[in-house]
Amino acid sequence: MSLPSLPDIPLGLALPAAATTLAYLNARWSLFYDINMIKSLLKMSIKARFAERGDRMSFFYVLENYALASTTRDSTFLVYNGRSYTYHETYLMALRYGSWLKKAHSVQRKDIVAIDLMNSSTFVFLVLGIWSIGAVPAFINYNLSGKPLTHSVRTSTANLLLVDEEVRNCFPPEQLKTFASPDFRDGKGPVEVVFINPEVEAQVLELEPVREDDKVRSGVSSRDMALLIYTSGTTGLPKPAIVSWRKCWSGTLFTGNWMHVTPSDRLFTCMPLYHSSAAVLGFLMCLMNGATVIIGRRFSARNFMREARETDATIVQYVGETLRYILGVAPEIDPVTGEDLDKKHNIRLAFGNGLRPDIWNGFKDRFNIPTIAEFYAATEGTSGQWNLSTNDFSAGAIGRNGAIGNIIFGRGTAIVDVDFETQEPWRDPKTGLCKKVPRGDPGELLYALDATDPAASFQGYFKNSKATEGKIVRDVLKKGDAYFRTGDMVRWDADGRWFFSDRLGDTFRWKSENVSTNEVAEVLGSHPEVHEANVYGVALPNHDGRAGCAAIVLNQQIASGTSGPVLEPSRETLNSLAAHALNGLPRFAAPLFLRVTPEMQATGNNKQQKHVLRTEGVDPSLVSNHDRLYWLQGSSYVPFEQKDWNRLTGGQVRL
Template sequence: MPRYLAQLHQIQCHSTLAELSSAVVYLSLITSRAPYPLDSIAAMPVPLTVAVPAAAAGLAYLNAKGAVGYDYHLVTSFLNPVFRAKWRQFRDRLSLFYVLEDAALNPKTADNVYLIFEGRSWTYKQTYGLALKYGTWLKKHYGVKPKEIVAMEFANSEKFMFMWFGLWAIGARPAFLNYNLTGKALSHCVKVSTARLVVVDPSFSDNITDELKGGLPGVEFVIFTPDIEAKAECIEPVRSPDADRSEDKSQNMAILIYTSGTTGLPKPAIVSWVKCIVSSGFPHRWLQLKHPDVFYTSMPLYHSSAALLGTLNVLDSGATVAIGRKFSTKLFWPEVRACNATAIQYVGETCRYLLAAPPQIDPVTGENLDLKNNVRLAFGNGLRPDVWNAFKTRFGIDTIAEFYAATEGTAGAWNLSRNDFTLGAVGHVGFLANTLLGSQSAIVAVDWEKEEPYRSSKTGFGKKVGINEPGELLLTLDGSDIEKGFQGYFNNKKATSGKVLRNVLVKDDAYFRTGDVVRKDSEGRTYFVDRI
């Protein structure tokens, strides 16, 4: 048995000594003969029909009290891809191109549908073949080389996916541009990426003005018209040698994904290979997604939620991802029903918008279609407590999988909720998960005047908050190797260093600053409070 699994079995569930002792004594009494003949009843063996249910009830109580089963599932789901990342680094197969390739060449998964978009579908094998074609086209016609950054401005579509994996196929790195940006903001994003080639969805050709091109000398813009698309898909595919995809460290750049730019111009966050591997390996295990599940997302692929926790999440599971072009209350449920989705993704207030929309009625039968879906879980972040149960009830959804994370962050919080116990929480852990993973973060007191973590005037150190007290969430970094956990913003040392705090709780420690205030209660539930 792997060491980490053995350690999991050695950890006791979270209950008080009295509760644990009482349960053990109770189970001993009902499953064995009494050691002393106190009376005839005590000396008699308890029938199995009584002992087994009672023992099961006792164990169920301990499990529920300490969330042992919940934690075991969470921790093992997380540790699996962490160890996989180390193994992939050892084998020099960090690129997730290999995950797609393995699925495409495996007879068990090759013909599984990986991608659905607007009524069309592509198997793992077909997706792999098109990725090779797109990569060959980029390499042959534009001389794209390994490690080169190529910017792509695409709407949600199959072409987004083929271009992305085509770049990975030849060892290049995509920079995902937000297609809503124009002018100065778009020019900035292209410039800071250092890309010399920008491939553009023809839907956004108007964004590529003469003024934009004039301000970016040396940058070539290619509008991916239907004619060019046909050339890319008709080219003879050539698989680039493994050496083109060689990576020496798991923290190396896999993608550039831009921040939203709410406090200035967008910054390109470096998304590492290890983050991509964990994103592809953890959520589908935690959510128990597998073939023939269909995961539907209409969230923008240029952001990490849909890209990493949507499409990559499905990639390693053998299941299917169905992509909507963009979020629409009118199209959301018809697309979910059309692809037979079993899981959906939400971000922010999308569930509130869906809840506010009028019921969709079958034009023939007049039937209310709210419950006519196969969705068993909704996965995302930002679902508000006042919407939580109303959304579940109206659309017949059993499970909410809420999380907290940031594109450039080093850890996250996760809450797999099937009842009201964790309603509204962005994360939930029991004793087991807290013991193994609790060191990944800290919640510290805030100096509200300075809008930063509090520091003692005597020691210079901060302090952790108490149970149920709000504080800023900090994510743990290795003080001797910051880049191992936090790769920062591409070519922006000032912004990168501004997210790192040192000597916070003890000398030489280091943390990533989230800027988010949260609180954690005595039951291991974490709630978002506010943004600093």
């Protein structure tokens, strides 16, 4: 029996019908979006594999290829402080700095060189120069001083520290004396501190740009260390996270393809280069894709869009509250023509992480920027989430995917229930395994690892196996598996959108930095007047993240034997507490608020209780009248009263 023939459909009707069907499927399942993601992943994988096979993993070769090719050597790679450098000029500067490091400071292959520099062209030249001689740069946060600075340099194992002249104030005589101690590096000698100033830069310019033989860069595998970038983590002091060559290649190739970056693009960033966002996904992403990176010295909300406009940026980079601060600046109007200068630019895309949903569309609308490229990742992490958003559907999401992506991400991730008492993934008492949360519910995000070889994708923390192993959880969905713990609560909804819920545990985020309550409490607790300190983050009106608050019990209260109204600290004690906190902690981690209390709130088993303190925050109307609130103004703690809270609530104070 023959099948009935299908009716002939005119081509003029068939094509629109097919297009309509394809459009529907794309809208329903985000097919084109997933295809772009998959193409980006494939290109990344293929190029990185060829580089490893050809023993060309070092990004020095990426620079060299652009610098020596006749079609790209004169293209602009770097713009800083009004000065432009071509790929070839950058290459010559990298060779000069490499020669200087080798001749003047005896830096050898695989040595680690610590860099404590603010954003500048010199930062870029030094990184590329270090790679040109086969060494490894370690990025030190230039805001650090005292104990955090000492710890960061010591854990890098570097015997050479290059410091920006502008942050010399973080290096008082006692700090330099500490670095000069023969025992500083566990008996391996002192650290040589070199301040990068105009005289040093002039010496470098006089050197010949000597290219070292390939053997100094040979034998590098994808999992070898390319960079050390510090993260506050959850254990207190900064930890050096190993950024492998694989992560550099995957991050720069994927983001470039995902955002369709071409050599005509110009990315403007004034985010700190000591962070992976600006360094890997900004500076190195432009290098990998033949684009131009425009570097700002430091962030200024008032000047950000003006500088992006004047440098013809096509992409701007943000982190955390950056775009909120920019929105807080009054609109810029041309005084002659009355033209809205906020919309007069060439920016096609804003790229970064931490953009809050409440200002997402407000920023796009005010500045007429069509696309937000939001991502979620961690310096030490193994993967990330990505959201290239041009409409309201995915506004506020940290990532998204369609039907195909569901299959891919579903295999590589797990969102599991959490035991909030232990702050660990919840486990079934019978099986000992974790439990996935229902789609759309919040849970801790985990990324799958090779259980037999976790270091294939997670290199962890430099010379800190305990911290590294602490980020790995095993026997999650089946016996013998392994996952990387992000420590973050996320939601993955039925439409393929990923949303950030909260940071697991006590660590809170302020000024785009993670702040460890344990680290802050340890510093405060070492003050001679403090009996006990309980540190937590508090939500503030009109501010993102959480500000640091420390509930403290003073020794004078204990000595008095009273548990009634608090004995108010003297002005000398308050000044001393402020100086102690600012000396022992980065500025962003020093508590903005103190809650002096007669006795500490605790659970039945004598664990510090934070929940009630967090809930009350620093609203004087909610805080017990037995307690006293203070806030950090300049370099001193002064009383924080209802009128101050009202100013915060009214948006008249920006912390």
